[in-house]
Structure formats: structure tokens, C-alpha cells
Amino acid sequence: MICHGMTGHNTLYPIVPRLAGQHKGYLELQLKQFKDRSRGDQNGEIYMWPVAQSLTAAEMKELASYFAAQKPVMQSSGIKHAGIKEGKVIFNQGVAAAQIPACMECHGSDGQGAGAFPRLAGQRYGYIVQQLTYFHNGTRVNSLMNQIAKNITVAQMKDVAAYLSSL
Numbered sequence: 001m002i003c004h005g006m007t008g009h010n011t012l013y014p015i016v017p018r019l020a021g022q023h024k025g026y027l028e029l030q031l032k033q034f035k036d037r038s039r040g041d042q043n044g045e046i047y048m049w050p051v052a053q054s055l056t057a058a059e060m061k062e063l064a065s066y067f068a069a070q071k072p073v074m075q076s077s078g079i080k081h082a083g084i085k086e087g088k089v090i091f092n093q094g095v096a097a098a099q100i101p102a103c104m105e106c107h108g109s110d111g112q113g114a115g116a117f118p119r120l121a122g123q124r125y126g127y128i129v130q131q132l133t134y135f136h137n138g139t140r141v142n143s144l145m146n147q148i149a150k151n152i153t154v155a156q157m158k159d160v161a162a163y164l165s166s167l
């Protein structure tokens with residue numbers, strides 16, 4: 001709560017994700033993966049393993065429902081990063097030459113996500129770049145995203161993060 005903000009809007013820390021309006025199924029899955037330690041990216045391990053350890057299945061469900069019910073903030077950071085235009089092209093079309101599919105195929109035309117596909121619209125810039133780095137180097141394990149991020153460059157990660165955090 002302290003890190004993500006009382007209503008999941010989180011304005012304090014750039015590497016902590018916004019959870020307000022995130023999908024219930026996705027949130028519940030992440031909490032389970034933090035508890036059973038199958039989500040082992042460095043920040044997840046440091047910050048979320050200890051938190052999730054004592055959560056019961058019912059509590060995970062409640063927390064996921066709580067955050068999912070909050071209204072997501074759009075553009076709340078107010079910071080514009082360079083690369084928004086380029087990032088939008090990657091999000092909508094992918095990068096064919098590097099076999100990167102369009103992100104919108106799973107994350108929705110406006111980054112709104114659905115079910116197990118997380119909402120990315122309005123997410124923190126630093127958090128998105130960090131997660132893409134984890135998927136790229138395999139420290140965060142997800143078969144879909146590991147494949148998708150395999151060929152992504154740091155510049156492309158930053159562009160797509162600039163676009164998504166601007167929504």
C-alpha cells in the first residue's frame with residue numbers, strides 16, 4: 001500500500017507499477033507468482049516476495065479485486081519522455097524486421113489490457129523499461145513476453161515506454 005499508493009495510483013516511485021485499474025486475473029496471477037517465487041525479477045524478489053509470502057489465496061483475490069476496481073489514472077505523471085511517436089508505431093504495428101509483434105494484439109488498442117494481459121496505458125515509464133529489460137534477459141519469466149522482448153533494443157523499449165506512459 002505504501003509503495004503502490006492507497007488507491008494504487010502510485011505517484012512516488014518510478015519503478016513501482018501503478019495498479020489502479022489493472023486487471024484482476026493478471027494481479028492475482030502475479031501475487032501467486034511472487035508467493036511461489038516463480039516471478040523472480042530482481043525488484044519483484046526484493047520488494048514483493050516478502051509481501052506475498054503471508055498472503056492467503058482469499059487475500060490475493062481481495063487485493064486483486066480492490067485494485068482492479070480503482071479508476072486508472074491517465075497521464076498523471078505529467079512527464080513527457082522523448083520517443084512517443086516512434087513508440088506508438090511499435091505498439092500498434094510491431095517491428096516486422098525484428099519479428100516483434102504489435103503490442104496492441106494482446107494489450108489492447110489503447111493499452112487497456114484484458115484478463116491475463118496487463119493494462120499498460122498510463123503505466124510508469126521506468127517500470128515499463130525495467131520489465132521489458134527483465135523479459136529481454138529472461139529474469140522475469142513469461143513465455144509470450146520473453147519471445148516478444150528477445151530482439152527489442154533499449155531504444156525501442158524507451159520509445160514504447162514513452163508512448164504508454166503518455167496515455
Ligand code: HEC
Pocket residue numbers: 017029090091094100101102103104105106107116117118119120128131132141142144145148160
Ligand atoms: C501475444 C501476447 C502479447 C503481446 C503481443 C505483447 N504482450 Fe506484453 N504481456 C503479455 C502477457 C501475457 C503479459 C503478462 C506476463 C506475466 O504474467 O508475467 C505481458 C506483460 C507485459 C508487461 C509487464 C506489465 C506489468 O504490469 O508488469 C509489459 C511492460 C509488456 N507486456 C509490454 C509489451 C510490449 C511493449 C509489447 C510489444 C512490443 C508487448 N508487451 C506485446 C502478452 C503480450
